[in-house]
Amino acid sequence: MIADYDWAGGTEAMLRFGPDTGPVMVAILPLFEEANRTRTFAVRLLRLLAGRGIAGVLPDIPGQSESMVPLESLTLLRMSEAIEGLVDQFASAGRRAYGIGIRSGALLDTLALLDGRWHFAPMAGNELLRELHRIWRAADPDRHKGDIQAMAFGSDGPVEIAGNLIGSDLLAGLIAAEPFDQSGIPRRIVRLDSDPRPADRHLPGTPLWRRSEPDDDPALAGLLADDIASWIAQCEA
Structure with missing residues (x-):
C-alpha cells in the first residue's frame, strides 16, 4: 500500500x-x-x-x-x-x-x-565517499589525478556523480559519518x-x-x- x-x-x-x-x-x-x-x-x-x-x-x-x-x-x-x-x-x-x-x-x-x-x-561515510570518488574519476579521464578534496570542494556548485547532483555539504558530511x-x-x-x-x-x-x-x-x-x-x-x- x-x-x-x-x-x-x-x-x-x-x-x-x-x-x-x-x-x-x-x-x-x-x-x-x-x-x-x-x-x-x-x-x-x-x-x-x-x-x-x-x-x-x-x-x-x-x-x-x-x-x-x-x-x-x-x-x-x-x-x-x-x-x-x-x-x-x-x-x-x-x-x-x-x-x-x-x-x-x-x-x-x-x-x-x-x-x-x-x-x-x-x-561508513568515508567508504561511500571513496566509492563516489572512483565513479567521479572514471567519468572523465582528466580527473585521474583529482583527489577527494578536488571532487567535494573543487567547484562552487553541486558535483555530478553518476547522474546525481550532490552538494559539497552533503559530501563533507560523509567524511566522519558512521x-x-x-x-x-x-x-x-x-x-x-x-x-x-x-x-x-x-x-x-x-x-x-x-x-x-x-x-x-x-x-x-x-x-x-x-x-x-x-x-x-x-x-x-
Missing part, C-alpha cells in the same frame, strides 16, 4: 507492508545510485516479513527515489531528519519501530528514536560471506550493489527475513 509521512521539510511517499499493529520495520535504502540496485530486493524482504506477521515500510528519502526535493539542496543531517520524523509518526501511534539499514542507508538512522537497528552490510552504535540499544549486523569484516552473522548471497543492472536474490532475502524475524522476537520478548 502506498502511504506518506511528514517530516520537517515536507511530505514524502512510502510503501507499507504487513499488519497495522505491532512493531514496524523501517527499511532505508542505500544512498544515490545503489537504491536502484537494491529496491526490488528490499521490497521482497519486506513482503517476506509481512508474511511472517511483521509490518514494514519503505520510505522515499528526500532527494532519493520519487522525492521532489532536489538532492543538491540536502545534507546528511536533513536526510536523517526525515527518518526521525517517520519514526516519530509511529511512536505517536504507539508503535515500536526498528530500522533496517542497507549499506549506506545505515548512515541515516542516527537521529531517529528507534527501538533497535538491524544493519545489512553497513558502510552507523549508529550506542550501548543499550539493540543493534545487529549481518554481512555476506564475501565480506570479512566483523558481524553478528555472515550469510551466502549476491552483492547486488556490484551489479551493473538492478537484480534480486530471493534465497538471500529469505535468509535475511528469517534472521530479522528471530531478532525482532528477541527484542520484543
